[in-house]
Amino acid sequence: MVNTYTYHTSENVIRLVQITDPHLFKDEKGELLGINTQASFNQVLTEIGQSDFNYDIVLATGDLVQDSSDEGYLRFCENVKSLQKTVFWIPGNHDFQPKMFDILNQHHGNISPIKHILLGEHWQILLLDSQVFGVPHGQLGQYQIDWLEAKLKEHPQRYSLVVLHHHILPTNSAWLDQHNLRNSLDLAYTLAPFAKVRGILCGHIHQQIDGEWNGYKIMATPSTCIQFKPDSNSFALDTLQPGWREIELHHDGRIETRVKRIQHAEFLPNMLGDGY
Ligand SMILES: Nc1ncnc2c1ncn2[C@@H]1O[C@@H]2COP(=O)(O)O[C@H]2[C@H]1O
């Protein structure tokens, strides 16, 4: 099996789209706290298609399916065909990996199982699995840490973007921050010797963060369905709309990025919902 995907381009900028946390259900009418997650996912995909952002690849950063159903993963595969670019993925805390792996591989179309991407001459992307089976918080196992270190050592001349589901920077929401990446210090120690690491990208927290941590650009992205309210110690939803993220990796190591939200439909959750 090939373990590295090489994306050849002579462009000075590589463009990525991130979609995250679609939480699809077996039933396409399935709702998460009042939002039909299939409908909001479709709307995000439609509006990505309508935008003039000419992306090279897509990153899907976990919680693809809420109920471990074959149907949810199969519809994900069908739906992302419209993106017409290779889709790379990582698991979130809600994903059932044996099924996810089988279905996403069998119905691959434009979906790749590869976790190491070389882009043009200057960049690489490292996709990590931070899932701890059966619980909402995250942890990078020793295999993930060793793999990350090995890839950074293999390509020290490349700028690196690290991608994982769980968050590192707090959301100032106690209920959600208990579900963070528990061993972010191990990640910090692993990355520290490699001066060309530039960014860390995650999903999971259903809200936007554009911050900084140890000199790395930290990006978290709205879900394609429900949004969590920032700075809320107990569970609370937001009326902000489903979204996605555009990222530009420049040849000099700069990352430019922006969050987009749907504009041609409105999804409002049941604001009284207190969890799932
Ligand atoms: N009321 C709640 N209190 C604490 N955790 C919750 C609550 N509701 C949901 N969660 C968990 O918190 C997680 C945050 O985002 P996820 O989509 O990964 O899935 C969520 C659930 O696993």
Ligand SMILES: [Fe+2]
């Ligand atoms: Fe999650």
